[in-house]
Amino acid sequence: MTRAVLDTGERHSVAELEDLAYELRRKLLLLCGTYEGAVHIGGDLSVADILTALFHHGLRIDPNDIANPARDRFVLSKGHAAVCMYIAMSMRGFFSYDEIVATYGQLDSAYGMHPCKVQLPGVECSTGSLGHGLPLAVGMALSGRARGELHRVVTLLGDGETGEGSVWEAAMAGRSQKLGNLVAFVDRNRQLMTSFAEERVIFEPYADKWRAFGWNVVEIDGHDMGQLVAAIDALPSPDSDLPTVVICETVKGKGVDFMERNLAWHAGSLGADDLERALAALDASRASNASENDTEAQEAR
Template sequence: MADQKEVARLKELACDMRKKLLYLCGTYEGVVHIGGDLSMTDLLIGLYHHGMNVNPDDIQDPKRDRFILSKGHGAVCMYIAMALRGFFDYDDILKRYGKLDSPYGMHVCKVYLPGAECSTGSLGHGLAVSVGMAFSARQKKQDHRVFCMMGDGETCEGSVWEAANTAGSYKLGNLIGIVDKNSQLMTSFANESMSFEHYPERWEAFGWNAVEIDGHNMNQIIDALDNLPSVTSDKPTVIIANTVKGKGVSFMEGVIGWHAGALSTEDMEKAMAEVDAACEKERSAA
């Protein structure tokens, strides 16, 4: 069972991160992909603050775990998770997000952002790049992992399954996929567009371990990350995280219009107060 002090520490970080995302969404002059940012907040906190071996003071450490945000439209969520870990300054993100020549683009740009392993934004490519990185690590006898975060909508892309098949065929146990399964795409609910039946079995058919969790339950996130098979094992693992788009904000949860949007000051304050209240409830229940 996960260490409860650690779980409490990570939950606090997730609360802080949700508020930081909402503040940006209420103060930035354009739209933010807030729905899918809030669905993967707990997962990114679990990864950057517990599960992955990363060091903001040595971003080129060859032993570091590699992270690819394949759902690249959630870039600012990754920037803030990294800022809370000491990679960047949150105020700098607020100042420069989405501006010309900024390292903090709406999508991830490896050329501009120190610590980014891959530029993403065109969906369906991150897993293939991750497979290449994991294969290369195997050949060089390196023992880090490669983590790849995908959206469930993104996995409608055929290229994802070609990459999944390749990873299974080459027995890349050093590769971890995470699917932020919030059951919404951009303009529809997932099951209105594509079937997601037998979803874990699809991964298993390509030679993967599939682990299904509640992607907002920090105990389950930490358990999944703490119990990954060894880097030398012969099966890649996918963590299928059931999440809620817009998690934590009543007027966003499960609402199609909140794939991306901007918040008025009033709604921003309301949303932040809801997050605060939920965090306070969790604290007093602990």
């Protein structure tokens, strides 16, 4: 059995994906600087690279044919990162960024603080209650398998929500049903809302827990676009027997120095001065990364 043909659009290089991730972070900050309420900016910034890699490289989707049965399905389990997903989708062509900015968080807006499939076509699953995304993805993957379809069901979890028992029930079910079409990405930023993760729940040895449940485990730097692309490209075939978890080591608030690993920036808003400071920090981080890449390239010669 082969996967159905689906036009997934332009293929990007790693460097181009890095540029898209920078653009996504910049748009996140601009929205955070214009919206009057709090944005879950810390966790949005930690998943920006992952969502860029998925929407511009990994997911077989067509924004002009959102009901195509051959499409991959994406479930944002950490639903409070919705605005990051919205912007990633807008950059992929589902809708415009200006639409998000105009109504984000308002009553009856399609762009709520958590995603709603009823309000926003292209969203596969309404999420928000933590610990529910993987169980929902298991059901969707099992349904696809029963119909003989070869799409993938991909979900993105926060590491904090994997303290929920429902996650591990779903992990056991995914392995028991031999759902090789199921892929979980974990945003392992090691922070909860008001504390660092290991202060409240002992997650380590984290990867070994997934291995004990019979999953194929991949561990990467979730901010290294090359590693993200390689992990996606190496995923087993959807008709294989083992579900895969890609554990992405990340930094909450990544790219903005005063937000990185800062518990105060789980959620917040940016005034004019803070926005200018945040954008400058993002540019400085990008320049630093570019310099490091140039040095590594010269040393490799």
